[in-house]
Amino acid sequence: MHSFINFIMGPMVWISFLIFFIGVIFRFFQVIKLVNERENFIYTYMSFKYSFRSIFAWLIPFLPVSTRKSPVFYGISYVFHLLLFLIPIFLLSHVALLEESMQWSWFTMNDAVADILTLIVIFSLLFFIIRRIVVPEVNFLTKLSDFGFILIVALPFVTGFLAYHQFFAYQWMVIVHVLSGELMIILIPFTRFFHMFMAPFTRAYTGSEFGSVRHAKDW
Amino acid sequence: MQETLTTNEKPESNKKDVIDEGVEKGLARLTPEKISTVINQVLTKETGARFKVYVETCMRxxxxADACSIFLSNDRDPKLSPAGKVKQTILEMINKKGKVSKQLLKDVVRIAHTECNVCKKCSMYCPFGIDIAYMMTLVRRICHKLEITPLYIQDTVNSHSATMNQMWVKEDEWIDTLQWQEEDAREEFENLRIPLDKDGADIMYSVIAPEPKFQAGLIYQTAVIMHAAGLDWTMPSTPGWDNSNMAMFTGDFEISGRIARAHYETATKLHVKKIVMGECGHAFRSVYDVGNRWVGWAMPPVDLVHAIDFYHDLLTSGRIKVKEQYKKTVTLHDPCNVSRGRGLHNKAREIVNILCESFIEMTPNREHNYCCGAGGGVINCGPPWKGSRMINNREKKEQLERTGAQVLIAPCHNCHSGLEDIVHHYGLKMEIKFLGDIIFEVMEKTIYQKDS
Known part of the structure; x- marks a missing residue:
C-alpha cells in the first residue's frame, strides 16, 4: 500500500505532467500543421492588436453583452475558472509537498480560506449540473460526456475536501484525490478540456477578423 | 396560405410541412453512397484547422442562444439555438460518418438555409468566438454538392452563372434601363449623364440586379445625387456591374468567385479609382469579405466603398447640402453586413442625424442588431419558406414596433425586402426607406461648385 501511494504521489505526478506537456505540444502541432496545409490565410488576418483587444475585452467581467444575458451562470463560471487554478496552486499542503520533494515553495493561502473556496467550486459544479438539466437550450446540447467532465473536475475537489476534514476513509480519499487529479491533468490535452489552450486562439482569430476586416467590436 | 399564418400557431408544424421542389427532387435523386461520399469529402477535404478546433472546443x-433572433422568435426553442443547429447538422454528420438519412438531410437543408441568417452575431456571444455561421455555410456547401439547395435561391445562382447578375437581366435591358433613367433625370438637371464605361473615372457605381429589374427609380436618384455633387463617375455596360452574390450563400463557391472576379475585372478595365456601391449589405459582404478571398485577395483589390461611407463623405464635405430636414420620426435598422460586417453603424447614425429632425434609436443596435430576417439568402429561398420566415421574425417585428417611428430606414436591399414582408405580415404602420430616398428628398438640387 505504501509503495503504491509513494508511486502515485511521486513518479506518477511526473508521468502525468509529462503526458500533459507532450499532449499539449502534439495538439498544437496538429492544429498548426492543419493551418499551414489548408488555411494559411489565417496568418494573414491574425492581428496582435485586435487579438488582444478581443481577449482582454472578454476577460473583463460582464463587459461582453453575452455575459450580461446570463449573469448568474457567467458570474459563477468566472469565479469557478479562477478558483480551479488558484486553489491547487496556492494550497498549503500542495506547496508543502513540493517543498519537501523539490525545495520549491511560494505563497500559500490560509487553510480555512481554501476550505471555503473549495466549497464554492463544488457548489459551482453542482450548479452546472443543474443548469445542464434545467435550462432547455443547454439540456438540448448536453451529452453524457458533459457530465463526465464535471465529475472529473469535481472528484479531486470533493475528495480533497473530505480528506482534509478526515471525515472517513482518509487514506482512500487521498488515493482517489491524487489519482483523479492526475487523471484530469492527463485528459486535458485529449478532451474538450483543451479549450483552456484553444479558446484564446479562437477568440483571437474572431477578434482579428472583427477588428481589422470588419471594423467592429466582437463582445 | 403562407400569408395568413399567425404567431399563435405552433411554428414547428408549419415548418415541417414546407414542400420545396428543389429539395424534394434533389433528395429523390440521392443514393446512400453519394450522400456519404459528398459529406465526407467536404468535411475532410474542404475543412481545416478552424472546423476541427471549433468542433473540439465548443463546451456546449x-x-x-441569446444572440439568435430566430431562437428568440420561437419562444427559445432549443432546436434553434446556434449550437443547437450545429448539433442537428454537422455533429450528426460527423457522428454517423456521413451515413445520414434523407429525412435528416431534409431537416439539414431547412436549418442551414432557412433558420440561420449567417449573420455572425453568435460569434460575438460565444466566449470562444466560435464562428457558427461558417459552420452553417459549410452545411450549405454540402447541400449544394448534394444538389438539394432550395429551388428559388438555386435559380438565383443559375442566373448569376449565366448572366453575372442575380435576376436574369440581359445586357441590352441593362443598358436600356440606364439610358431611360438618364433621360428621365435630365428633366431635373439639363446636363445630367449616366456615363457608361467612362475610362479612368473617379468612381464606378455598382448596383444589384433588383434595381434595373424593378426599382429603376433608385438609379435615377443616384444619378441626381452624383450630378449634384459634381462627381466624375461611371457605370459599366458589360456584365460585372452586379456585385450581389447568392452563390456565396448556397456554398457554390466556384460561381461566387467568378462573380467577384468579374466585378473587380470590370472596375480594373475601366481604370476607376474606386467602386462605390449602392445600399446593399450582402453584395458588400460578397465583394468586401468573401469573394475577394476566394479569388485570392486578402482585402478587395480595388478601393470599395459602401453607400453609407459615400453619403457620409458627401454630406460632411458639403458636396450635398440639406435644404430642409426630414420631418417624420425615423428609426434606423443596422444591416448586419455593413455594421457587424464593416462597422459603418456610427456613420449611418451621423447621416440620419444630418438628414432628419427626429431619430429614434432601435434596440439592440449597432453590432448587436437583429438581422432583418431576410439575410444570408433566407429570403431568396422564396415563397415556400415565407410563412416560416415570418414566424422566425417575430422578435424583429417587436423590436420595430417598440420604436414607434413612422419611417424605418434600412440602407440595404435585402433588409428592405425582408422588413417590407414583416411590416405587411404583422400590419405595422411603417414606411421603409433607403438613405438615398431621404437624401433625394431633402437635398438642395444645385450643382456643387468647388468655391461656393
Missing amino acids: CGLC
Missing part, C-alpha cells in the same frame, strides 16, 4: 454552454 448555450451562451450563443
Whole structure:
C-alpha cells in the first residue's frame, strides 16, 4: 500500500505532467500543421492588436453583452475558472509537498480560506449540473460526456475536501484525490478540456477578423 | 396560405410541412453512397484547422442562444439555438460518418438555409468566438454538392452563372434601363449623364440586379445625387456591374468567385479609382469579405466603398447640402453586413442625424442588431419558406414596433425586402426607406461648385 501511494504521489505526478506537456505540444502541432496545409490565410488576418483587444475585452467581467444575458451562470463560471487554478496552486499542503520533494515553495493561502473556496467550486459544479438539466437550450446540447467532465473536475475537489476534514476513509480519499487529479491533468490535452489552450486562439482569430476586416467590436 | 399564418400557431408544424421542389427532387435523386461520399469529402477535404478546433472546443454552454433572433422568435426553442443547429447538422454528420438519412438531410437543408441568417452575431456571444455561421455555410456547401439547395435561391445562382447578375437581366435591358433613367433625370438637371464605361473615372457605381429589374427609380436618384455633387463617375455596360452574390450563400463557391472576379475585372478595365456601391449589405459582404478571398485577395483589390461611407463623405464635405430636414420620426435598422460586417453603424447614425429632425434609436443596435430576417439568402429561398420566415421574425417585428417611428430606414436591399414582408405580415404602420430616398428628398438640387 505504501509503495503504491509513494508511486502515485511521486513518479506518477511526473508521468502525468509529462503526458500533459507532450499532449499539449502534439495538439498544437496538429492544429498548426492543419493551418499551414489548408488555411494559411489565417496568418494573414491574425492581428496582435485586435487579438488582444478581443481577449482582454472578454476577460473583463460582464463587459461582453453575452455575459450580461446570463449573469448568474457567467458570474459563477468566472469565479469557478479562477478558483480551479488558484486553489491547487496556492494550497498549503500542495506547496508543502513540493517543498519537501523539490525545495520549491511560494505563497500559500490560509487553510480555512481554501476550505471555503473549495466549497464554492463544488457548489459551482453542482450548479452546472443543474443548469445542464434545467435550462432547455443547454439540456438540448448536453451529452453524457458533459457530465463526465464535471465529475472529473469535481472528484479531486470533493475528495480533497473530505480528506482534509478526515471525515472517513482518509487514506482512500487521498488515493482517489491524487489519482483523479492526475487523471484530469492527463485528459486535458485529449478532451474538450483543451479549450483552456484553444479558446484564446479562437477568440483571437474572431477578434482579428472583427477588428481589422470588419471594423467592429466582437463582445 | 403562407400569408395568413399567425404567431399563435405552433411554428414547428408549419415548418415541417414546407414542400420545396428543389429539395424534394434533389433528395429523390440521392443514393446512400453519394450522400456519404459528398459529406465526407467536404468535411475532410474542404475543412481545416478552424472546423476541427471549433468542433473540439465548443463546451456546449448555450451562451450563443441569446444572440439568435430566430431562437428568440420561437419562444427559445432549443432546436434553434446556434449550437443547437450545429448539433442537428454537422455533429450528426460527423457522428454517423456521413451515413445520414434523407429525412435528416431534409431537416439539414431547412436549418442551414432557412433558420440561420449567417449573420455572425453568435460569434460575438460565444466566449470562444466560435464562428457558427461558417459552420452553417459549410452545411450549405454540402447541400449544394448534394444538389438539394432550395429551388428559388438555386435559380438565383443559375442566373448569376449565366448572366453575372442575380435576376436574369440581359445586357441590352441593362443598358436600356440606364439610358431611360438618364433621360428621365435630365428633366431635373439639363446636363445630367449616366456615363457608361467612362475610362479612368473617379468612381464606378455598382448596383444589384433588383434595381434595373424593378426599382429603376433608385438609379435615377443616384444619378441626381452624383450630378449634384459634381462627381466624375461611371457605370459599366458589360456584365460585372452586379456585385450581389447568392452563390456565396448556397456554398457554390466556384460561381461566387467568378462573380467577384468579374466585378473587380470590370472596375480594373475601366481604370476607376474606386467602386462605390449602392445600399446593399450582402453584395458588400460578397465583394468586401468573401469573394475577394476566394479569388485570392486578402482585402478587395480595388478601393470599395459602401453607400453609407459615400453619403457620409458627401454630406460632411458639403458636396450635398440639406435644404430642409426630414420631418417624420425615423428609426434606423443596422444591416448586419455593413455594421457587424464593416462597422459603418456610427456613420449611418451621423447621416440620419444630418438628414432628419427626429431619430429614434432601435434596440439592440449597432453590432448587436437583429438581422432583418431576410439575410444570408433566407429570403431568396422564396415563397415556400415565407410563412416560416415570418414566424422566425417575430422578435424583429417587436423590436420595430417598440420604436414607434413612422419611417424605418434600412440602407440595404435585402433588409428592405425582408422588413417590407414583416411590416405587411404583422400590419405595422411603417414606411421603409433607403438613405438615398431621404437624401433625394431633402437635398438642395444645385450643382456643387468647388468655391461656393
